[in-house]
Amino acid sequence: MKYNISKSKAPEMPNLGKGTECIKLLLSQTSKDMHEPLVPMLFPVLGAHISGSEFQYPDLSWKEMCGQMAHLVADSGNNKGQLGNLVEAICRDFRQHDEEELKKLVEWAKQTKTRGANKEKPARPDTAILFPPTDTTRASFLLNAMGCEALGGRTQYFNLPEVEMADGLCGGRRQVSHMLRNIYDKARAGAMRATADGVTGNPILRACMTISSTPIAARSFYKNELFNGTFGRMVFSYKARTSRSGRIPRQGQYSDEFYQKLDEYLSRLDLCKGRYIIRPLNKLADKLAEDMASMADLTDDDVLWDMSKRALVSAWKAGCILWVLNNQTWTKAMGEMVEWLLYRDIWSKLRIFSDMLNGGDTSIQEASKAGPKNMLDSLPDTFNEAQLEALRLESGKNKEGTRNQLYQWMHRKFITYSAQTGLYTKTEEYLGKIEN
The missing domain is CATH 3.40.50 (Rossmann fold)
Known part of the structure; x- marks a missing residue:
């Protein structure tokens, strides 16, 4: 996950390199x-x-x-x-096309008005604005x-x-x-x-x-x-x-x-x-889908997960357009742009609507401060189940989902578990992603 959407500052746009x-x-x-x-x-x-x-x-x-x-x-x-x-x-090309189409409609309207009541009216021309x-x-x-x-x-x-x-x-x-x-x-x-x-x-x-x-x-x-x-x-x-x-x-x-x-x-x-x-765009989309699932697991947020699915399709469509603009050739910079568009869309939705998505009714100023909370970031590098349970309750989530969330974090290799101590530890892989 390249961007942290929980911050109040917008994800920074990547450099506009080759292909953009x-x-x-x-x-x-x-x-x-x-x-x-x-x-x-x-x-x-x-x-x-x-x-x-x-x-x-x-x-x-x-x-x-x-x-x-x-x-x-x-x-x-x-x-x-x-x-x-x-x-x-x-x-500009649309405007030029539309002017010609409107001329057809104006001429048709004139002919319709000049025909008597007992005369056959001209058919409306096929036009597309x-x-x-x-x-x-x-x-x-x-x-x-x-x-x-x-x-x-x-x-x-x-x-x-x-x-x-x-x-x-x-x-x-x-x-x-x-x-x-x-x-x-x-x-x-x-x-x-x-x-x-x-x-x-x-x-x-x-x-x-x-x-x-x-x-x-x-x-x-x-x-x-x-x-x-x-x-x-x-x-x-x-x-x-x-x-x-x-x-x-x-x-x-x-x-x-x-x-x-x-x-x-x-x-x-x-x-x-x-x-x-x-193919390179579709490979990127598969990766971003995994990132969205990881982000939803870290926040235990189904709304965020549901929101990300169509946001990914929209970002993918932008990638298709970039590909056509670049003479049907893919570049790394285009991939970076697609990834940024996905995160900016989700960040924008959370800045404007986060309180409403959570059932609240606060002002836009309060909503702009809210956002999905990465609960794993809020825990120490080594922690126990009770600490996550307390954090979930503090965040307004039920304690029943604690074990499932731990399972998802282990499945995604964010944490490991020691049966001997009963403690969970953040993996080097996860800590490295956060630092980057």
Whole structure:
């Protein structure tokens, strides 16, 4: 386990080495304080540019790059708006495509209005908007999904500057949870209805989404979605409040040279077609799955374990995108980025929601101090069962789970047991990992 997510400070992003040049290029247009918070937000919009491709996950399932969702959480006035500038830069080709599609709709509307009541109305043209506006309604979203499917399985991308905008897109607060889960799972819309114009379709929901909000708005929005799978499907990137430096952060100027370099990377995404198995990435995913299990055992936290499963899939998808951006070649730096993305996502969720995940109702300031406690770290190098039992009770856990936790630690070779003394001892292997 490379990162300690129990700390209040965010896991530090690794150096942007070989294979991450596109990420470095995009960050060149943002202020330094937004580099780490913005990186997880880049992959949904980049992934929306890949269609007609599937990648094999270690469980042998094939996954498309649609369904990626990320939520940037920071206090008001904390530079979240820089995400919108990056999104517009990356989606210039989407905007150009959408302008042509909108012209078709405008012309169709004109013809419809000019036809008399007794004349046959022209059929609505097949259109697909790749970057729909933020006030898109649920009906328009589903209609557009049909157009994207007819266009060859294209992905529509949404950037919502406020989390409440998801209500309108999904058809109201009650439908948000179901819709977001369907988007992540690339499910059918389940929207076939009989109308005066005929029967509507039931398209596959290929969409990616980024959302921005304050911590308070995020906590309010997800308070009823923490345990139904919606919360785990969303990647979170939390930026804590910074010091009062009195300096206005500087952004880039988005020069022609920048756009020229960016377009080279985007063309790699657009041209990626077919089925792929990225073996070094899948090997890394297997390792990270073991790390997540170890972390859950050290904290005896089932919520953390459940949360990590989909967080790993999201980080793996980011690795697929990096691989395509790097001319379908894998590097060590890309692996380090994938690992960091996984830990940052989990760290962000715990900083914002830890008290709510544990059934509490404290403020965001109190929640930011909480997090999963590595109980083995809190014990001396040599300890007995009673000491762990006391620590579990102090942490709000039952004493009945003490022996099972000891068994898991021994199974993972974190500790050894001496039948002669009745004591447990931390292994050199475990102590070496902690020191590193």
